[in-house]
Structures are given as structure tokens and as C-alpha cells.
Amino acid sequence: MRRYDLNWATLSFLVALALFFIAFLFYPLWYAVVKSVMVDNKFTFTFYELMLTSPVYQEAILNSFRLGTITTIATTILSLPIAFFLVRYDFRGKNLLNGLILVPMVLPPFVGAIGMKQMFARFGSINLLLLDIGFIDQPIDWFGGGGFVGVVILEVLHLYPIMYLNVAASLANIDPSLEEAARNMGSSGFKLFRTVTFPLMLPGYFAGAIIVFIWAFTDLGTPLIFNYRQVVSVQIFNSIEDINENPMAYALVVFVLLLTVFFFYLSKTLLGNKRYEMIARGHVSSASRPASTGLTALIYVSMLSLTGIAMLPHLSVFLTSITEQWFMSVLPQELTGKYYGMVFEHPLALSSIKTSLILSVLSTSLDVVLGVAIAYLLTRTRIPYKGVLDATAMLPLALPGLVLAFGYLAGYSGTFLDARNNPMPLLVIAYAVRRLPYMVRAAYAGFQQTSVTLEEAAQNLGASRLRILFQITFPLIIANLVAGGILCFSFAMLEVSDSLILALKDEYYPITKAIYALLGRISDGPYLASAMGVFGMFLLIISLFLAGRFLGRRMGELFRA
């Protein structure tokens, strides 16, 4: 038996794939690293020194750390109890609440920031309301510290669902008999949680915490909208214009990159070897128990108020979008639908929608082709360096979008791909690379759930490999592919950091960058931007719903196969 399944087609695809990853994943990162330590062909650490000594950069780094840390802690505090109650208790409408938790994810936080400002600005609705009823004399500075609080709130409201998903999954993964064994040994309550439950959850919790931390640390859109500029991400964004004169941004990008690598390394070494193989064999599932009426009420009240608060920015965006003028009043004075019409008339809005559609269709197609091929190679063939391929395809998941986008812009500057001339090719590739992990995962899951014996049966009856792929395998995993594709598409439509950084000319603005640009225009800009934000929300809701439908309906069938 040969060691590997390698024919010319596989081999050339692998080579092409390697070149693609080298060009669009490793080279941009490498370029930033090199630029950060080389000036006029001389090796130097000047920029790092400057980064760590200059008060401006010190403050930015410190602020980013504070932002990341506070967001991580706050999302932990929010999501731990929610996960605990939703995983451990049964009550009516549990599925509904479970779905409701994810709602805040449907809006890029920077669109939420528009609504947030409307509500909580110095003369926003809340302050005006409080002034009206005479509760306060002076408007309260809700966003404190030059917008820091506002950014934190928005990050927390946007990211707690991600933390929840990780915490809940790790909690649900714990074999109930492990806790039962502890109770049998005389442990209970908080002692039980501290000695058994939490240590077992730790790997899953840590993974979630890292995602949240890195996300908050590198998020560009939200601080930009709040005009909170003393953070690393905005510093990088600001220095794009004069990157050739001031290479500080390279050092900052490498700093973020190293930080990311460090955290993921930490999670791998500290907790990687502790990823407990959970035995799910016991036929007893006592993990969840019915909640009393009082507890159910408590869960509902707290969950609904949390979701309500998390939805405030969305609601506010919606209200803004249907308002003629909303200024110095608690609620909108005059309603109108005209901004929705304008979305399809305004030249910038219209062209941005077209651009985003083209970009998303192209990048999604690329994702589907690459993702399915990679997943197929990983699950169905014996090829050399499988681990490397797997890790590489998953790498963009850990990589902050900011870092990669910056690498593209700088690394391809002056080539035929220069984003300053026409960002479209790089945008397509950036979108595709960033979302490739989702597609690979979706297809991978499909291949794994589909027993190889189904394919072998067809082979046994004389079908060729290609025929089997199209007649047996694809029909069985189509749900996964559709779901993965929908996710890639909708994420691409509302992608933020690549779009903000790479699209530098009006004519190539995707939707998100157009929204950002419109917000800066005094007159009708914010209203139009809000209307576009509402469209974005609907797009995401519908795609998430569809993806869930596709996977949900077919999930059972797939498992039975």
C-alpha cells in the first residue's frame, strides 16, 4: 500500500494551495515583520523602542489592554450565569431564550455604535429624558473617558454571545457523572464548582476568553465611530496614509500579531494537553433538571432585560433610519421612509451595495471551492503534511482582520495588486481568506458525519471516484456546504476591518466603509447610514436563520447516515 494518495491533480492542487497561502497569508505577515525591524536595509529595534517609550503609543497599548481585559471580564460575568442556567435547567421556552442570546451578534458593533451615540450622547435621548423630568441638571457623560466606556459597553454587548457559546459548550461537554462522583464524595455548591466543574470548563472557557480579548483588542470600527483614537487599532488605521514616511504602524501590527500568537500558544501549551477526553457513554443524563417557577421567572427577567439592553443600539439604529431629523429630542419627531429609498438612489450607497455584492459573491465562491477541496483532502485522503494544511487553513480564525488587511495593503503596495489603485482583487482575497475557516469547518463536519462506507458501497458497485463525489458525497453534505456558504457570504457583506483599510477610493467602497464615510457627513449622512445598517441587520438575520434551518433540518439525517 502506498503511503500517500498523490496523483498529478492532487499534487498540483496542493502546490497551488501552498502558493496561495504563502502569497496571501504568510507573505503579508512576513512583510510587516521585516518592515518593522529593517530601515534602509539596516536591522533596528528603534520602532519597538519608540512604541514602548513614546507616551502616545504607551497609552494606546495600555488602553487596548484595558479594553480587552475589561471586555473579557464583563462578558465572563454576564455569560457564566446565563450558561449555567440554560445548560443546567429545563423550562418552557428555553430554546427561544437560547436563540435570543445570539441576537446581538447580528449587528457589527460599529453600526450599533451609531445607535448608541444617538441614545447616550451628551444630548442624546437618555440625557434629554432625564433632563426633561428634572432628574439631572447637567447632561451625564455616559461614555466617560473620551468614549472609552461607550466602546467597552458596545464590545461587551456584541461579544457576550461569543463568550456564552464557548462557556455553554464547555459546560455541556462535562460528563455529568464527574460532578455526580464529586457529590457522592461529599462535595456540593460552590466547592463543587471550584474543584470540579470550573477546572473541567477551563479549556473551553479559555478558548472563548482569548477570542473575546483579541476581538476587543483589535476591533477597529467601534472606537472609530466613538472617535476614541487612543487605541492600537485606530493608531494603525491612522498611520496607513503616511506609512512610507512613518513605519511605526508595522511595529504595532507585529505587536498585535505577537500578542495573538502568544495567547494561542498559551492556550495550546497550558491547556492543550489538558483537553479532557469527555466520556459521553453513561446512559444517564441528569445534567439538566426542571427549574422552579420562581427560578424560571428570574431567568426570563434577567435574560430579557439583558437582551433588551443589548438590542438598544439596534433599535436606535432602526429609529434613526426612519427619522426625518432626530436632534435634541428624546424620541424622533417626524418619521419617514425616505432614507430607505435613498439607499438605492444615493450614488455612494448604491455603488457600495453593488461593490459588496460582487466582492461577497466572488469571495464566497472562492471559499466554497477551496474549503470543500481542503476538507476533502483532510478527511478522505492520505496526503503528506496534513497537520500543516489543517493549521494553515484554520489560521485566519485566530488572526485579527486588522493585521492581515494591513499586511495586504503594505505588502502589495506598488505591485499590480496595489489597493490604492484598485482594491477589488485584494478585497476578494482578504474576504475569502478570513472566512475560509468557516467553510472548511462546515465541509469538514459534513465529510466526517457522512460515513465512508456509503462511498465505498458506490465504489464497490463500480462508480468512479469523481462520480461518487458528485452523486453520493455532495448530495449528502450539501446542507453543510450551503450553510457554510451563507455564513461566508453574509460575513463578507458586513466585513469591517478589511473594508476600512483596503478600500481607499469612494468608487470601491463596500457597504461598511460607505456607512463609515456617510456618518461623517453632517446633513443626512447618519440617517442614510442607519438605513443601510438596518439592511445589513436583516441580511445577517436572514442568513443566520437560513444557515440554521439548513443545518438543523438535515442535521438529524446526517447523523443517521
Add this chain to the structure above:
Amino acid sequence: MVGVTLENVTKRFDNVVALERINLQINPGEFFFLLGPSGCGKTTLLRILAGFYTPEGGHVHFGDRDITLVPPHKRNTGMVFQNYALWPHMTVWKNVEYGLTMRNINQHEKDQRVKRALEMVQMAGYADRSPNQLSGGQQQRVALARALVIEPGVILMDEPLSNLDARLRLEMREHLQDLHKALGVTIIYVTHDQKEALAMGDRVAVMQMGQVAQIGTPREVYTRPATRFVADFIGEINLIPGDITNVQDTIIHTDIGDIRGATDRTFTKGQRVLCAVRPEALDFLEGEPSKHDNVVSGQVKHVIYLGEVEQYIVELLDGTQIKLVEYDPAEQRAMPGDSVRLKFSSQRVVILPDEEDDRHETV
């Protein structure tokens, strides 16, 4: 060690009755088995004893203490889980030590007791290992040590050997028996494996659909099954339906002739019953039968050689097939197609009420 008493214990899951008025008396120091097929309620019963389930009705006593509503962590039971449930984030030593820590025992005593417990299960050399580095059999032993070390009043075992391979299972059986003898602790052991129950148990409760079908020593439940279910579930048995024609001499009229049985129960004349005969109680009749023997005739259908035993399937005149097992078969006694006569002593015929027939009458 304590005795365990269950009074009318009833458990429901969403209106499905899992246990129906269970009454049991388990003596201090007894090695007691709950035996039954999956879904019979045996694990539910064990989990009620551990405190993971609260019964909807009835009471559970440990000794004189009513523990029905006592939470699991205050019961002082040592449970061995089917999947061992060793905490993967603690070493073997920490796993065993945990229960002692919860009981606020001082470090010196803890060290001694953990050491002794690990020695007892022959795992002293593995104290610093992580459970993931152990084989199934070794994890099993650690789980046992964890349950033993707290010196529980009752040890509860939930199919502890079901994940081990056959050879290891036999080894652990002996080991468990030795431990029970040495410690004299009350053990309540759930299994669906009748061999485990027969081999180790002081007494066995055979359970069926949430009820106790029979309680007795292994010999009693095997040789004197109380119901058709028990007879069927434990070992193999031939069942021949018939009517009681003579109450005095226990003679049953069947389609294959009269069968004489032995019973300490009282039946009424004309009652529908089953004559239950173990395959090994049957023998080929050569020459004349003695006066205690029942004799039936038939034709050999299949002969199955299994090494230590040989099975003969014989079709009787009315078409029923019965099985005969011969131990240590030196040579084949009959060929398929042979006409044979079979004998079995009336002492080996258990008369059981025909439950299906009972049901028909009550409807």
C-alpha cells in the same frame, strides 16, 4: 457498614413509572445485586440510593436513618460509576484523596488512607499519573479506591465491569469478592450480566419493568425461578405449557404427554402453567426410565458443538423445540434426524404460573 431498607419506593419520569413500590431489605455487609435487562429500573434504584434522584413516593433507610431527602453529598455512600468518572484534571492520588478532603480529614491521615486504598486495589505505583494515562482496568481500580477510601456505609456500583474486556472482567470479579470479604462492607451492585450476579452475589434481586420479580440467593433464583421472566432472563430454559391435572402429585397435562413436576407452591386443578426445565437437566434416555423421570420423544434438529458443551435442539412430536445441553461432550450422542427419547427428573421441573394466561383471564 449499614443495612439498607426500601419501603414502597416509587419513581416516575414524566408520568412514565420507572420504579413501582419497591420494597427491599439489604443486610449489613451483604453483597447485594440488582439484576435486570436495560430499562428495568435498576440504575434508577441505585441513583435513588446515591441521592441523585428523589423518589416520588416511599422511604429509603440507611440503618435507622431515613435518608430519602438527604442530598447526595451527605449520605456517605461510595459510588463506582459505569464510566469510572475519574476527574481528568486531577492525578490518581488527588482523585482518591478528594472525598477525604471534603470530610476535613487532616493531611497525615489522608496520606495514610489514600496510600492504603491504592495498595488495596494494587495501584500504589500510579499515584502521580493522570487518569487519561491509565488503561480501563486501572481506571476501574482507581474508581474503586476512591469509593473505598472514605469508608462508606454502603458502596454503590453501577455496572462497574461492563467496559472491561472478558478476561479482565473475570479477574476483577475475584478481586471484588476478596475486597468484600476483607472489608465486610455493604455493596449494592447493578448489572445486566447474570453471570456476575450469580458468581459474586450473596443475594440477587431480579428486576423487571420497575418491579422486583424475585429476591433470593443466586442458587435460588437459578434453580427455583419465581416467574417466567426470571427463568428466561437467568440462563436458558425450556418452557412447556400445560394444565394441572393432579394437584397432589403435581402432574401437568401437556401436548407432549403428562409431565410430573415438583413445587412448593399450591396450584388449582385445571390451572394453566408452564413446566420449566433447564437444558442441562435433560438427558438422552437409554434403556428404561426410573420412576421419577419424565420422558418425551422427538427428533434431533440441530447439533451445536461449543467446546465445553454440546447443544442438541430436539423437535418434539407436537412441533415444540427444546434444547438439551451436555457438558464435557466426549462424543456426539445423536445426529440430526435421529429419533430420540429424552428424560428429566421431576425434581428438576419448575412449575410456573402462566402469566400470559393470567392476563387473558383478568382482561
